[in-house]
Amino acid sequence: MVHNHSHSHNGDDANRARLLAAFVITALFMVAEVIGGLLSGSLALLADAGHMLIDTAALLMALLAVQFAQRKPSSRHTFGLLRLTTLAAFINAIALLVITLLIFWEAIDRFYHPEPVKGGLMMGVAISGLLANLVSFWLLHRGGEEKNLNVRAAALHVLGDLLGSVGAIIAALIIIFTGWTPADPILSILVSLLVVRSAWTLLRESLHELLEGSPQSLDANRLARTLTQSIPEVRNVHHVHVWQVGEKPVITLHVQVVPPHDHDALLQRIHRFLHQHYQIEHATVQMEYQRCDTADCLLTLSTTEQDHSHHH
Known part of the structure; x- marks a missing residue:
């Protein structure tokens, strides 16, 4: 299945505007x-x-992370500062657990x-809080939250608040009608x-990314097999390393090929395959x-060569 993920600044601007609005609402309430x-x-x-x-702290961190993530790569930070969003999500998760x-x-x-x-007073404040949280959650949920771990972190915080407001309303109702304070x-x-x-969940996902884990949706062994099956000149794929920077998957791999007539054309086909099937824009x-x-090639050699022979 082919997906095209564009990393446009429009999405970042929309995320920033939603985060800012949610930040102001949350801070006031x-x-x-x-x-x-x-x-x-x-x-x-x-x-x-x-x-x-x-x-409020989470949304502020999310805002700063979106801002930093837009900075251009430098000689010291060759991927830019995209990892800041993941780090913000990680800190948010720990903060939530502590509180x-x-x-x-x-x-x-x-x-x-x-x-x-x-x-009575508790009820009034809880209802106001619920309305504020509904607005914030709606704003963040409309952001690119499926892809952006940082916006999702902020949305999770607000969802926690939303549930908190519902809990406070239920406790207030019990106290008003029965006077039973342990409900609180x-x-x-x-x-x-x-x-x-x-x-x-958020802590686990952000830690996985910080520890250079491969993206959840990407199986390196399967990628090696599929590449071998899809391009006839490819005999074997080994030394595959996949990780994620911000929302972008990055890969390095060695490809054993039949000596091609046109080296650059074959290389371009491999890059196109990685981009179309796995949305990988940065591949070495x-x-x-x-x-x-070598020892770490033998395992992948046996599996990919079997696949290759079946394919032909």
């Missing part, structure tokens, strides 16, 4: 929730404000030392558990005419 939480004595509101504080632990700790303390909660810490713990799951291909007999 974070202040509102802190004040509301302190006045009403609600931990669920303060938990949500805690999430919103991390969100969730703090809320969890405070909630347990509230069970043993219950405090009065003003349900219970709901704050439930919200925290939902956020932990999202944060853990070393073409070889001799058989590769």
Whole structure:
């Protein structure tokens, strides 16, 4: 299946505008929730404000990362600063896990030392927070969030807030109608558990990218087999290294080929294949005419040569 991913600045500008709008909305309502939480004595509101504080920082980091990612490559940073977006996502995930632990700790303390909660005020602030989060989430969800780990990180934070606001509304309703204040810490713990799951996934994905893991959608062995099957002159593919910088996959590989009439034309076909089937724009291909007999080639030699013989 052929996809074309364009890395235009229009997408970055749109992402920046959405991130900025979400940042302003989140920052304003974070202040509102802190004040509301302190006045009403609600931990669920303060938990949500805690999430919103991390969100505000997350959105600020996301904004800075988008800004830095547009800088041109230099002799010191030959890929530019594209990795900053991944680093921002990684820091966001850790921050989320830390704040969730703090809320969890405070909630347990509230069970043993219950405090009065003003349900009506709590309800008003929670509904306002929910509306603010809905607007922010809608803005970020319209961004290129499937591809951009950083915008997705910001969207996950806001989703956590959205759930936090729903939790605070439910806790406020229980307190208003029954006066049962433990509803407040219970709901704050439930919200925290939902956020932990999202944060853990984000942490795993961003760490995988920072440790030069290959993109999730790309299987290096399969790529070697498919390339061997698709281009008759290709006898074997080995020394394949794939990693990701920002949203862009990068590859280096050795290709054993039948000595071609036109070296450049064959090289161009290999590049075109990588671009069309795997959206790889940056590939370094070393073409070889001799058989590769080193230990790490033997395994790929046997599999790709079998595929090649079946193909013909």
